[in-house]
Amino acid sequence: MAHFTPISAAIGGGLIGLSAVMLMLLTGRIAGISGIFGGVLDFSGDDKGWRIAFIAGLILAPLIAGVMGHQMPSPGMPASWSIIIIAGLLVGFGTRLGGGCTSGHGICGVARLSSRSVAATAIFMLAAIATVAITRHVFGV
Amino acid sequence: MLMTASLLCGLVFGAGLLISGMVQPTKVLAFLDIFGAWDPSLAIVMIAALTVSIPGFMLAKRRSRPLFAAKSLWPTKSKIDQPLILGATLFGIGWGLVGLCPGPALESLATLSPRLFVFVASMSGGMLLESIWRRSRPLPQRERDLANVADG
Structure with missing residues (x-):
């Protein structure tokens, strides 16, 4: 537990929960990022304005933090381009097929006490833990 | 007002991901790596988010309508079906490969990496x-309409 950061995790988590509650109270929408972004990509979908505004806010946050002197560290990514592409395809396809991601199911859905979202969260957590266990401890990547 | 509110919510969400460290894929992978040097921070993020959102959603459910829209669009699906199970499994594998889920991935575009x-x-x-x-x-049209509704 060398890098455990409970205080910043609790503050950040509280803000994520607050954002989900604000979005519902103000706009009546669920703060599920895969659903919000998928709706922007959908050809036939309307109701795109609020979605684009939310994602713009998401991308603006680290830029504002940077101006305030808190530069966002460069994200640690795998060296292999093919792993990045395969992972991206799986995350995109899987979140849309399953109806949500870490935010839509993991936070909003679990907070609504939806059995679908509790099941989805348990499944994607276990699948991710198994993937890391296999890649790191079996293949030693 | 809908757009401004939405932008503000995106900013707060982004600040939360940033402060919690969940924009960093290596930190997410450290949580998923329960057989390695395990970092439980992501569990604290989830617990803190739920501590705010569970009572917040209870309050939102009691209100007749949101402030800047005609009605609240709560997800309507309840059945644990095959697409949910398959989709969550595929997403989990992709998430475990790189440590990125959609929110942090979009936010990290700001780094121009x-x-x-x-x-x-x-x-x-x-x-x-x-x-x-x-x-x-x-698929029958009714089922097709239902399939288009995301949970989040």
């Missing part, structure tokens, strides 16, 4: 493939 652009482009490709695949399946 080429690897992030390739990840987001692939993720968009996966989403488009799913929508093409879903449209190609012979």
Whole structure:
């Protein structure tokens, strides 16, 4: 537990929960990022304005933090381009097929006490833990 | 007002991901690596988010309508079906490979990292493939309408 950061995790988590509650109270929408972004990509979908505004806010946050002197560290990514592409395809396809991601199911859905979202969260957590266990401890990547 | 409120919510969400450290894929992978040097921070993020959102959603459910829209669009699906199980499994594998889920991936575009652009482009490709695949399946219209409703 060398890098455990409970205080910043609790503050950040509280803000994520607050954002989900604000979005519902103000706009009546669920703060599920895969659903919000998928709706922007959908050809036939309307109701795109609020979605684009939310994602713009998401991308603006680290830029504002940077101006305030808190530069966002460069994200640690795998060296292999093919792993990045395969992972991206799986995350995109899987979140849309399953109806949500870490935010839509993991936070909003679990907070609504939806059995679908509790099941989805348990499944994607276990699948991710198994993937890391296999890649790191079996293949030693 | 809908747009301003939405932008503000995106900013707060982004600040939360940033402060919690969940924009960093290596930190997410350290949580998923329960057989390695385990970092439980992501569990604290989830617990803190739920501590705020459970009572917040209870309050929101009691209100007749949101402030800047005609009605609240609560998800309507309740059945644990095959697409949910398969979709969550595929997402979990992809998440475990790189440590990025959609929120942190989009937010990290701000770093202008080429690897992030390739990840987001692939993720968009996966989403488009799913929508093409879903449209190609012979389903009754009612079921098709229902299938289009995301949980989040």
